[in-house]
Amino acid sequence: xxxIVALLxxxxxxxxxxxxxxxxxxxxxxxxxxxxxxxxxxDVSLAAEGPYQYAAIISYTESDADWWSGLSIxxxxxxxxxxxxxxxxxxxxxxxxxxFTIDENGLLVDMVDAFFPDDxxxxxxxxxxxxxxxFYVERIMGNMSGGFGSVSIEAEFY
Numbered sequence: 542x543x544x545i546v547a548l549l550x551x552x553x554x555x556x557x558x559x560x561x562x563x564x565x566x567x568x569x570x571x572x573x574x575x576x577x578x579x580x581x582x583x584d585v586s587l588a589a590e591g592p593y594q595y596a597a598i599i600s601y602t603e604s605d606a607d608w609w610s611g612l613s614i615x616x617x618x619x620x621x622x623x624x625x626x627x628x629x630x631x632x633x634x635x636x637x638x639x640x641f642t643i644d645e646n647g648l649l650v651d652m653v654d655a656f657f658p659d660d661x662x663x664x665x666x667x668x669x670x671x672x673x674x675x676f677y678v679e680r681i682m683g684n685m686s687g688g689f690g691s692v693s694i695e696a697e698f699y
Contacts, residue, residue: 595672599669603682612649641656653666
């Protein structure tokens with residue numbers, strides 16, 4: 542029985558190593574995206590924002606003549622939270638970035654392009670959202686022919 546328990550302990554340890562490495566890699570990815578957005582803005586005040594601890598990635602949005610995408614962001618933290626959001630094109634280049642605050646337990650809903658000034662976000666993009674506290678984001682997407690879908694994402698601590 543002791544040998545079985547020892548073998549199980551070793552097996553669990555071996556399994557946990559890739560998971561810990563994966564979590565560290567994901568945290569590094571989130572931090573790199575955050576730094577990239579702050580640097581792309583050229584805004585000194587944006588670089589001082591944060592600290593951000595939660596992140597969510599929306600891998601696909603579409604905003605053009607035939608398609609629309611919207612976001613519903615729910616701050617379920619018990620404090621007002623500052624958010625940093627960035628849009629990236631298919632090459633991974635930063636298209637736009639913005640910051641906003643959502644009240645404690647508050648909800649912000651809008652079309653993707655309305656989150657960013659000057660109509661800079663059109664076509665296909667991915668979106669990264671960072672916040673000081675935990676949040677959920679729902680991506681709603683549809684086309685003018687009647688197709689519709691949504692995806693819910695819970696922000697991850699990093």
